Amino acid sequence: MASNVKIHIENFGLRYSDGTESLHGITLDIYAHQVNVLFGPAGGGKSTLLRAINRLNDLTDVVEQTGHILLDGEDVTRPACDVVRLRRRVGIVFARPVVLPMSIYRNITYGLELAGVRDRVTLDAAVARSLQQSALWDEVHDRLGDPAHALSGGQQQRLCLARVLALQPEVILLDEPTSGLDPISTAKIEATLQELKSSYTFVIVPHSVQQAARVADWAAFFLQGELIEHGVGRDMFLKPRNSKTEEYITGRFG
Amino acid sequence: MTTPPTRQRKITLSRQNSQHIAFALITLAALAVIIPIFFIVGYIVYEGASAISWEFLTEFPYNGMKSGGLLPAIVGTLWLTLGTAIIAVPIGIGAAIYLSEYAKDNALTRAIRIAIINLAGIPSVVFGLFGMGLFVIFLNFGTSILAGSLTLGIMTLPVIISTAEEALRAVPQSFRLVSVSLGGTRWQTIRRVVLPQALPGIITGVILGLERAAGETAPILFTVAAFFLPRLPTSIFDQTMALPYHLFVISTQVPGMPIHIQYGTALVLLVFVLSMNLLATLIRRHYRQQRFW
Numbered sequence: 001m002a003s004n005v006k007i008h009i010e011n012f013g014l015r016y017s018d019g020t021e022s023l024h025g026i027t028l029d030i031y032a033h034q035v036n037v038l039f040g041p042a043g044g045g046k047s048t049l050l051r052a053i054n055r056l057n058d059l060t061d062v063v064e065q066t067g068h069i070l071l072d073g074e075d076v077t078r079p080a081c082d083v084v085r086l087r088r089r090v091g092i093v094f095a096r097p098v099v100l101p102m103s104i105y106r107n108i109t110y111g112l113e114l115a116g117v118r119d120r121v122t123l124d125a126a127v128a129r130s131l132q133q134s135a136l137w138d139e140v141h142d143r144l145g146d147p148a149h150a151l152s153g154g155q156q157q158r159l160c161l162a163r164v165l166a167l168q169p170e171v172i173l174l175d176e177p178t179s180g181l182d183p184i185s186t187a188k189i190e191a192t193l194q195e196l197k198s199s200y201t202f203v204i205v206p207h208s209v210q211q212a213a214r215v216a217d218w219a220a221f222f223l224q225g226e227l228i229e230h231g232v233g234r235d236m237f238l239k240p241r242n243s244k245t246e247e248y249i250t251g252r253f254g
Numbered sequence: 255m256t257t258p259p260t261r262q263r264k265i266t267l268s269r270q271n272s273q274h275i276a277f278a279l280i281t282l283a284a285l286a287v288i289i290p291i292f293f294i295v296g297y298i299v300y301e302g303a304s305a306i307s308w309e310f311l312t313e314f315p316y317n318g319m320k321s322g323g324l325l326p327a328i329v330g331t332l333w334l335t336l337g338t339a340i341i342a343v344p345i346g347i348g349a350a351i352y353l354s355e356y357a358k359d360n361a362l363t364r365a366i367r368i369a370i371i372n373l374a375g376i377p378s379v380v381f382g383l384f385g386m387g388l389f390v391i392f393l394n395f396g397t398s399i400l401a402g403s404l405t406l407g408i409m410t411l412p413v414i415i416s417t418a419e420e421a422l423r424a425v426p427q428s429f430r431l432v433s434v435s436l437g438g439t440r441w442q443t444i445r446r447v448v449l450p451q452a453l454p455g456i457i458t459g460v461i462l463g464l465e466r467a468a469g470e471t472a473p474i475l476f477t478v479a480a481f482f483l484p485r486l487p488t489s490i491f492d493q494t495m496a497l498p499y500h501l502f503v504i505s506t507q508v509p510g511m512p513i514h515i516q517y518g519t520a521l522v523l524l525v526f527v528l529s530m531n532l533l534a535t536l537i538r539r540h541y542r543q544q545r546f547w
Contacts, residue, residue, distance in 0.1 A: 094428075100447060101451060110433070114446075115437060
């Protein structure tokens with residue numbers, strides 16, 4: 001599978017102040033226009049790595065960070081990096097859908113308004129496009145002014161995805177985006193990833209091995225802060241090279 | 255087989271008894287809070303209601319303050335409350351935002367927090383003396399609305415800062431994370447998400463703080479309050495009469511003061527303060543119904 005590298009992670013390590021979750025010596029390529037899966041048991045540092053890519057770890061208590069993360073060759077870990085611009089290029093969907101206390105419409109335009117977009121026509125178009133992309137348009141198009149919290153959990157999570165899509169980022173990070181959702185909502189989100197990957201680069205921490213196998217173009221197996229194996233998703237789930245990966249995939253631990 | 259159930263029922267009964275006793279004691283404690291309030295309010299209304307009239311609220315006092323109304327004291331208290339708000343609200347909310355959203359836990363913020371706690375514990379008469387020393391004499395504002403408002407403002411700050419900070423901290427952290435992840439700066443996040451959500455709590459704290467300032471006597475004693483002024487203040491450098499001080503004066507300094515005027519004045523002050531309290535409660539109720547987190 002010939003792909004362009006979108007994000008190059010070079011010997012990356014991270015330690016929190018409480019010392020519990022950490023990453024050591026991660027070197028990994030994230031490929032453009034692919035669904036890149038980071039999977040493994042809890043506490044393996046997958047979420048931490050996701051949040052390092054768009055510098056959300058800045059908000060938490062990180063004591064030590066080593067190595068580099070290059071987005072299109074640009075080091076996002078250096079202090080001078082414009083984090084606001086970075087976060088517009090690299091969006092994130094969290095495990096628990098958190099809608100902002102505003103209308104459905106304003107939830108989607110929020111990021112654009114922060115970026116200074118005021119034009120009503122542009123905003124309307126962005127709302128329609130991102131809701132269609134996240135397969136939510138049909139359900140909410142006639143009540144965009146309703147408070148977003150009135151939506152169901154599955155709808156809220158698709159709204160969170162739409163909110164990220166509205167900014168037209170290059171990379172979308174998804175941190176167990178379907179962990180609290182029913183199978184139908186989960187299927188909708190997984191289908192959305194396949195439909196949109198020609199325009200975006202996805203990095204997803206799946207909530208199960210089965211989901212990892214379903215969506216992965218590329219897969220990386222993490223165990224206790226280390227990258228155990230990385231490769232083409234289909235190959236890894238059919239014939240893993242590392243015995244730990246095999247044991248995890250076949251359900252012998254985890 | 256028959257003995258154990260009997261024993262068990264005995265235990266249950268005694269547990270129920272102690273439950274009843276505890277419930278009765280707790281209810282009594284709650285009533286002990288309510289009874290004095292009803293008694294105070296009821297007594298003041300009973301003694302003072304006959305003094306209340308349109309003239310009482312809109313006329314100057316005359317005949318050695320034994321006749322006429324409270325107009326200059328009411329207007330003075332309104333001015334002082336407004337002045338206190340102008341001084342304490344921006345500083346208080348600003349400090350709360352700093353402490354809740356920006357400050358890291360270090361020596362400076364610990365010092366600020368200790369200062370706030372100590373500020374809240376200073377007796378109000380000490381604020382009055384401090385205000386006189388700093389604002390009236392050293393800064394040469396004279397006995398004036400400006401000096402009085404500054405003194406009351408400093409006294410009110412801890413209430414506003416601590417309630418506003420609490421309201422800000424109550425806004426879920428996840429909202430901030432989402433806003434920042436969508437490219438929001440810290441200030442955009444505060445202004446667009448955190449502040450609107452915290453506003454009802456902040457407003458409640460502000461009103462409660464101002465209400466306390468409006469009813470204080472000692473801080474205005476040396477900084478602004480006039481014994482008697484036959485005119486309304488025209489600038490912030492004027493002295494003014496004020497309801498709490500006026501009440502003190504007519505209760506202790508004027509011989510032969512009709513008792514219904516004393517209680518009538520207390521009633522006006524009480525209604526002023528309690529209606530601010532009611533307003534705070536209504537605002538809190540209104541917004542709590544709209545909140546969904």
